[in-house]
Structure formats: C-alpha cells, structure tokens
Amino acid sequence: MEGVQAASTREEELSKKETALGLRNKRLDYLEEKIKSFKGFSQWSEAEIEESRAYRRAILEEEYDRLGFLDDEDLPEVEDNEEQLASEYRKNWIWSRLYSFEETTCIPAMRFTDNHPPPSEANTRTTIQVFSAKIAGLSGGLHFPIDVFGVIAARDSADRRRNIIFSRTRDNCKTITGQDPYLVLTGPSRAILFLGHVFIEVMLNVKGAVECEDKILNFQASELIYSDIWLSRMIDGPYTSKHSTLELTLGSIVSSVEATIFVRVVDGSLPDVFFVTAHTNNSYPNHIKKERRVEETDCKPILLLDSRDATAPVSSDGRINLSRSVVSVRKTGELIVSLKAFEPSKEILLCNKEAVFAPREAGRSSGLLQTELCTVEINVAWSLISVSAKCFCFSICLH
Numbered sequence: 001m002e003g004v005q006a007a008s009t010r011e012e013e014l015s016k017k018e019t020a021l022g023l024r025n026k027r028l029d030y031l032e033e034k035i036k037s038f039k040g041f042s043q044w045s046e047a048e049i050e051e052s053r054a055y056r057r058a059i060l061e062e063e064y065d066r067l068g069f070l071d072d073e074d075l076p077e078v079e080d081n082e083e084q085l086a087s088e089y090r091k092n093w094i095w096s097r098l099y100s101f102e103e104t105t106c107i108p109a110m111r112f113t114d115n116h117p118p119p120s121e122a123n124t125r126t127t128i129q130v131f132s133a134k135i136a137g138l139s140g141g142l143h144f145p146i147d148v149f150g151v152i153a154a155r156d157s158a159d160r161r162r163n164i165i166f167s168r169t170r171d172n173c174k175t176i177t178g179q180d181p182y183l184v185l186t187g188p189s190r191a192i193l194f195l196g197h198v199f200i201e202v203m204l205n206v207k208g209a210v211e212c213e214d215k216i217l218n219f220q221a222s223e224l225i226y227s228d229i230w231l232s233r234m235i236d237g238p239y240t241s242k243h244s245t246l247e248l249t250l251g252s253i254v255s256s257v258e259a260t261i262f263v264r265v266v267d268g269s270l271p272d273v274f275f276v277t278a279h280t281n282n283s284y285p286n287h288i289k290k291e292r293r294v295e296e297t298d299c300k301p302i303l304l305l306d307s308r309d310a311t312a313p314v315s316s317d318g319r320i321n322l323s324r325s326v327v328s329v330r331k332t333g334e335l336i337v338s339l340k341a342f343e344p345s346k347e348i349l350l351c352n353k354e355a356v357f358a359p360r361e362a363g364r365s366s367g368l369l370q371t372e373l374c375t376v377e378i379n380v381a382w383s384l385i386s387v388s389a390k391c392f393c394f395s396i397c398l399h
Helices: 002-035 046-067 072-080 082-091 390-398
Strands: 125-138 146-156 159-168 174-176 197-206 215-225 233-235 244-268 273-281 302-306 326-330 334-342 349-357 364-370 374-383
Touching: 082 215, 125 146, 125 159, 125 215, 125 302, 125 326, 146 215, 197 244, 215 244, 244 273, 244 334, 273 326, 326 334, 334 374, 349 364, 349 374
Parallel strands: none
Antiparallel strands: 125 244, 146 159, 146 174, 146 197, 197 215, 233 244, 244 326, 244 374, 273 302, 273 334, 334 349, 364 374
16 A cells, blocks of 8 residues: 555656646747847857757756746746736846845946956956947837836846946836937946856836836846857847837947046036937957958947936036946957037037047046037046956955
8 A cells, every 4th residue: 555655656746847847848948939039149159059048947947946837827927927027037036045136236337447456357358338228119009208217237247236227217217209219328337248148137117197007118138148259249139028129239349448438528618418429449450350340339329428318417517427438448449439519409510529549458548629619528447347246345345
C-alpha cells in the first residue's frame, strides 16, 4: 500500500514538473515573438540571439523556482493586460534583493573629470546615446492632445538602478500633440554603459479627468545586447504597445567618453525662444577610415534645451538651465554644441552659432559663442566611462 502511495506521489510530482516545464516553454515561445520587435534585433548575430534566449531561460527558471508558475488559463490574460504585465514585471524584478525598483543610479556624471580612476574602474567604452523620444501613433481610442506622465529609464551593468531618461509626475504632465509629439528628455544623468545587457524600461501613462481614468500609454521592458563592433550605429525599431507607438531613438557609440555640458550667458541676453543642441561626429581610427567616412550616428541632433518647455530657462547669474546635459562622444571624434535663437514667432532666425570640442579623457574644455545678441560661454567636463558603481556607492554609504 505504501509503495502504491509513493508511486502515486512521484507521478504527481513528475506531472507538476512537466506542467511547469510546459508553461515555462510556452512563456519562452511568447517572449521569442515579443523580442523580435526589440530595438536592434535585426542586427543581432545568431550567437547574440542564443545568448539572449539562454539569459531569459535562466531568469524564468529562477522565477518558477521562487514564485511558482502561472496556471495555463491565466497566461494569455497576463500577456494582454498591460497593467497586470507591468505589475508582474515590478514584482518579479530580478535585482529586487539588492535595490528598490524605483531607486536611481548612484554613479554621477563627471565621476573621473578631476579624479584619476582606480585600475580597471573606467575606460573608453561603448555607450548608449539617447537622441529623442516621440509618440509616433495612438490607438485603443486615444487621440491627441494627451497629457503624459511616467518614466523612461535605462539599467546597465555598471549599476542596475535606474538611469532616468524621462520623468514626469501626474501633477506635472507633458502635453503631447500631433504637431509636437516629442517628450522633453531630462537624461540620462550619466553615460549609459553598453557592456553585456542594457534594459530599457518604458512606463508611460495618460492622465485622465480623475486618477481612476488614467491609462497606460506605453509599457516596455526591452533588452539590448552588446555586440563587439568597430562602428557606432543607430539602434532601430519602434516600441509598440496597446495604446501607442513610441519611437525611442538610440545609438551605440563605440570607444566613447562622457561629456557633461554647461552653458552660460556672460554678456547680453537671449530672446524668449532659443534652442541648445549637440551632435557628434564620430571619426574612425585611421586603419578603418578608408572603408567608410560617415557613421550612422553622425550629426544626429540631441536637444539639450527648448526654452519654450522651461519655466526659467536662464538663471539670474546667466546660467542656462539645460533639460539634459550628458552626451557620449567617440574619443577620436568631436562634439559640436549649437545655439539657435528666434523671434518669438519663430519665423526669423536671430543667431545660429556652434562651438566644436575635441574629446578628452578627463579635465575640462571651454569655448565662447559671440553673437549680436549676447556672448555665451560653453564648458564641457570630460570623463572616462564607469564600469562599476562599487567604489563610489561604497563611499556614499560610509558617509
């Protein structure tokens, strides 16, 4: 009798394991289809695709061991319901034992501008450049204009905490229209290291008349996989969800350093409407320059400030309060910072000046823009790219 019961118990355990394995494989099949829409997937090699598949399999195995598995009948509902999917993602976030989900990176910009890095702590590295974020289309009954709040963030291997790219609270929404569909980006706060895996999290909401009428505009948790290449390139592909398509324009900048930009009016004044932008020209090393003269990421504009989106674009001391200030530049390339000013009607261009800077591994560079309206000083702080948070964050904990 005991032998029969033991055999029955073993059969039940085996059946549960087979069910769990089947559900895990079903979930993997679903993720295989979803990942085809990830940015840069078409450029992955077979080895990169297999590495990504193995990584997801390991995470799912850990989830099923720690949390159990979903019933088969519940699985489609999780896939279709973005609110539940976002909730599950937060609950099952794999670094939750180390950090809180909303904790932001402790690595600052300019980490090695004035301090020599410890051995193996920093170098020129491939980084992710964030160019722009555009709500390219609406669906599910939504129409422009919409009031958007939420977060776009990156998590890299240097620090798995959030590196904020866009952040707005419900009481400080960004109004998006069909004529102006771009989000005002405020980051990244430091260069995004592209080594191993980078996760891009999009958690955007549309404000309703009351809070209970808010809707998820776009939820994504996408994985970018590093590829050891010589060329800087764009990472293409929209982020499509139930209610919208987000065009988050990214690029990978090889052998790059971090540039933190500061702008100040030292004489005269600016009109109400002006723009500060940056772009890079990422020159090749000499031994491959003959193959191709322009990289995909060259001359792509990075908006640092649109004065119309700022409450106080210029401080009393002349400092221009940039929306974002960190840019990645290839060490063999150049950084160009531009200033354009217009009549308030934006029909007449009053000035269009630019300053060019050669990248450095540390220290600072400065330049002046002389216009008929004013004199503007531009300062750039240079730093190598952090590959770890441990030294800096440990010193914070000690204090």
